[in-house]
Amino acid sequence: MGTGGKVRVEVERSILRAADEASRGIRELLRERGIYAINLISSPGSGKTTLIEALLSRFEGKGGVAVVEGDIETDIDAERIRRLGVQVRQINTRSSCHILPEQLLRALAEMDLSGTRLLIVENVGNLVCPAEVPLGEDTRVVLLSVTEGDEKPLKYPLVFRTSDILVITKTDLLPHVRFDVSRVRRAARAANPEVEIFETSAVTGEGLPALLDRFESLGAAKCTSSASPTRS
Amino acid sequence: MHELGVANEILNIALSESDRHAAKKVVSIRLRVGVLRAIEPGNLSFLFGHVARGTPADGAVLEIDEEPVRVDCPSCGVSDARSIPWECPTCGGAGISATGGESLEIVSLELDA
Numbered sequence: 001m002g003t004g005g006k007v008r009v010e011v012e013r014s015i016l017r018a019a020d021e022a023s024r025g026i027r028e029l030l031r032e033r034g035i036y037a038i039n040l041i042s043s044p045g046s047g048k049t050t051l052i053e054a055l056l057s058r059f060e061g062k063g064g065v066a067v068v069e070g071d072i073e074t075d076i077d078a079e080r081i082r083r084l085g086v087q088v089r090q091i092n093t094r095s096s097c098h099i100l101p102e103q104l105l106r107a108l109a110e111m112d113l114s115g116t117r118l119l120i121v122e123n124v125g126n127l128v129c130p131a132e133v134p135l136g137e138d139t140r141v142v143l144l145s146v147t148e149g150d151e152k153p154l155k156y157p158l159v160f161r162t163s164d165i166l167v168i169t170k171t172d173l174l175p176h177v178r179f180d181v182s183r184v185r186r187a188a189r190a191a192n193p194e195v196e197i198f199e200t201s202a203v204t205g206e207g208l209p210a211l212l213d214r215f216e217s218l219g220a221a222k223c224t225s226s227a228s229p230t231r232s
Numbered sequence: 233m234h235e236l237g238v239a240n241e242i243l244n245i246a247l248s249e250s251d252r253h254a255a256k257k258v259v260s261i262r263l264r265v266g267v268l269r270a271i272e273p274g275n276l277s278f279l280f281g282h283v284a285r286g287t288p289a290d291g292a293v294l295e296i297d298e299e300p301v302r303v304d305c306p307s308c309g310v311s312d313a314r315s316i317p318w319e320c321p322t323c324g325g326a327g328i329s330a331t332g333g334e335s336l337e338i339v340s341l342e343l344d345a
Contacts, residue, residue: 005344005345008342009341012339014337183318187316190316190330225258
């Protein structure tokens with residue numbers, strides 16, 4: 001051109017398009033292989049790894065579970081899972097505060113997913129950034145422990161808006177902390193009227209069977225639907 | 233500092249549009265950013281200025297339109313909020329639903345042809 005003068009160009013384009021494309025790639029890979037995937041998001045220390053351990057005990061002997069652990073530096077959580085004899089892959093995100101879909105896609109390409117039916121992704125402990133980035137998961141789960149306070153849904157609304165399941169953890173501590181479960185339920189529903197809410201304690205086991213049942217039925221529903229003869 | 237990744241994506245898109253139009257310079261970039269995105273406009277502008285240095289988008293101004301959350305209240309109608317509230321910010325009523333506030337888009341670019 002070089003004629004000088006200003007031009008306005010209408011773009012109307014999502015800034016996260018590259019990430020959206022990678023997450024579509026993951027979704028496609030999971031669909032082709034009939035794998036049901038869960039993305040776990042929470043603050044550090046609210047019980048993601050403990051929930052994975054509970055899930056693994058349920059799925060023991062039922063074949064293929066694979067776990068991807070996201071962490072800024074260490075592989076401490078991955079080691080906990082590896083001890084249970086499950087395929088686990090560590091992603092160290094270093095300067096990034098969430099797992100990038102591009103990273104997960106690369107990790108999945110390097111894993112042996114033959115026979116895998118359930119993929120659990122433990123995101124980096126953080127309620128902000130992981131909420132912004134879809135990983136092609138079937139079910140997004142946000143955990144909130146009762147020690148964190150009942151204002152989290154107001155402070156970190158996007159993760160509560162975008163999660164399918166809210167797990168309130170450490171309910172055995174309710175007598176000792178100021179945490180109004182009904183307030184959290186109300187706030188979570190305002191953010192996402194469809195959210196399913198479970199109250200659990202890994203210490204007493206309360207609420208865990210119902211949550212694990214739910215994961216199992218969601219996984220079964222996906223495997224049934226992807227087993228239908230739609231393949232070309 | 234998750235604004236850094238966003239700043240890089242904005243730069244990539246702005247430069248590819250600038251190339252496509254054979255422009256000399258990106259003058260300004262208009263964005264629509266939902267209040268739920270936890271993006272601080274000052275941080276984003278600062279980081280964008282940093283990543284754009286030495287490119288045709290060096291010095292481009294980010295014009296950020298914030299998109300509020302829309303609160304629908306069965307008692308008093310519709311209002312805007314900066315977050316998802318527990319109850320209606322206008323009348324305090326229950327049973328609200330909250331939508332919007334999640335946009336993260338480049339709306340338009342101003343290029344110097």
